[in-house]
Amino acid sequence: MARIIDGKAHAAALREEAGRRARRMLELTGVQPGLSVVIVGDDPASRLYVKNKGEQAAAAGFRSETHTLPETISQDELLDLVARLNLDPAVHGILVQLPLPAHMDAQAVLAAIDPAKDVDGFHVINAGRLAVGLPALVPCTPLGCLRLLKAELDQLKGLEAVVVGRSNIVGKPMAQLLLQADCTVTIAHSRTRDLPQVCRRADILVAAVGRAEMIRGDWIKPGATVIDVGINRVPSRDPAKAAEGKTRVVGDVAFDEAVEVAGAITPVPGGVGPMTIACLLDNTLTAAARILERDPAEFA
Numbered sequence: 001m002a003r004i005i006d007g008k009a010h011a012a013a014l015r016e017e018a019g020r021r022a023r024r025m026l027e028l029t030g031v032q033p034g035l036s037v038v039i040v041g042d043d044p045a046s047r048l049y050v051k052n053k054g055e056q057a058a059a060a061g062f063r064s065e066t067h068t069l070p071e072t073i074s075q076d077e078l079l080d081l082v083a084r085l086n087l088d089p090a091v092h093g094i095l096v097q098l099p100l101p102a103h104m105d106a107q108a109v110l111a112a113i114d115p116a117k118d119v120d121g122f123h124v125i126n127a128g129r130l131a132v133g134l135p136a137l138v139p140c141t142p143l144g145c146l147r148l149l150k151a152e153l154d155q156l157k158g159l160e161a162v163v164v165g166r167s168n169i170v171g172k173p174m175a176q177l178l179l180q181a182d183c184t185v186t187i188a189h190s191r192t193r194d195l196p197q198v199c200r201r202a203d204i205l206v207a208a209v210g211r212a213e214m215i216r217g218d219w220i221k222p223g224a225t226v227i228d229v230g231i232n233r234v235p236s237r238d239p240a241k242a243a244e245g246k247t248r249v250v251g252d253v254a255f256d257e258a259v260e261v262a263g264a265i266t267p268v269p270g271g272v273g274p275m276t277i278a279c280l281l282d283n284t285l286t287a288a289a290r291i292l293e294r295d296p297a298e299f300a
C-alpha cells in the first residue's frame with residue numbers, strides 16, 4: 001500500500017509560512033504583498049477557485065482584490081484593466097483566471113501582464129527564464145508538485161521522471177523543474193507510442209493529461225512516487241445520485257489500483273490542488289520581494 005501524500009496538510013503549512021513572511025515583509029519594508037485576481041464570466045467552478053484564492057490570500061495577511069468582469073466585456077476592456085494593475089504599486093501579483101471567453105485571445109492577454117507581476121508564470125518571459133535557468137516566476141501547479149516530491153523523497157537526482165501531458169501550464173514547466181533537479185525527464189503525451197510501457201520506467205510519475213483515471217495500476221513501477229494533477233468531474237458512483245446529475249472529482253490516475261503498487265501517491269481531491277493555491281501566495285511574495293529589489297529569502 002502506498003503512502004498517501006497529504007497535500008492539504010502541506011498546503012496549510014506553506015500558507016502559514018507565507019503568512020509569516022508577509023508579516024515580516026510588512027515589518028521590514030512597510031509593504032504588504034498584494035494579489036489581484038481577475039475573472040471573466042460566471043463559470044461556477046472558476047468562481048469557486050477564485051473565491052478560494054482571494055480568501056486564502058486575505059487569511060495569510062495579503063492585500064487581496066478580485067475583479068469580476070461580465071462575459072460580454074471586450075478584450076480591450078480587459079487589457080485596460082491589466083494595464084492599470086501593471087501600474088498599481090499596491091499590486092505585486094496579477095492572475096487572470098483561465099479559460100477566458102472564446103472571443104478573447106488568451107495569449108494576448110497573458111502577454112499584457114507585467115512579467116514581474118505574473119504570479120501564474122504563464123508569460124513567455126517567465127517560461128523562457130525558467131527554461132534557461134534564470135530567476136523566474138514558475139507556474140503554481142508544477143511548483144506545488146515539486147514541493148511535494150521534495151518532501152517525499154530524499155533525493156531527486158538521477159531519478160527517472162515521466163510527465164504525462166505537455167501543456168504550457170503544467171507539463172512543460174514540470175519537466176523543466178524536474179530537469180533542474182537532475183532527474184532524467186521524459187515528456188509523454190497522447191501520441192506517445194506504448195504509453196503504459198513508458199510510464200513503467202518512472203520513479204516519479206506526474207499525470208497531467210486531463211483524462212479521468214486514464215493511468216492504470218499496471219502502468220506504475222512498484223514503489224514509484226505518483227503525483228496526480230488531474231481534476232475531472234465524473235458521474236457519482238451511486239447510480240441514483242448520478243441520475244440526478246451528481247458528480248465526484250477524480251484524478252488522471254486510477255487511484256484504487258495505483259495505491260496498491262506505488263510507493264507514495266497524491267489523492268484527488270486533497271493532493272496537488274490545495275498546493276496550487278498555496279504556491280500562488282508564495283509566488284506573490286517572491287514577486288513583491290523582487291519588485292522591492294529585495295532577496296525573497298530575506299523574509300523567511
Ligand SMILES: Nc1nc(=O)c2c([nH]1)NC[C@@H]1CN(c3ccc(C(=O)N[C@@H](CCC(=O)O)C(=O)O)cc3)C=[N+]21
Pocket residue numbers: 049095096097098099120140231249268269270271272273274275276277
Ligand atoms: N490563471 C489561472 N491560474 C490557475 O492556477 C488556474 C486557472 N487559471 N484556471 C483553473 C485552474 C484550476 N486551478 C485549481 C486550483 C486549486 C484547486 C483545488 O484546490 N482543488 C481542491 C478541490 C477540488 C474539487 O473538489 O473541485 C483539491 O484538489 O483538493 C483546483 C484547481 C487553478 N487554475
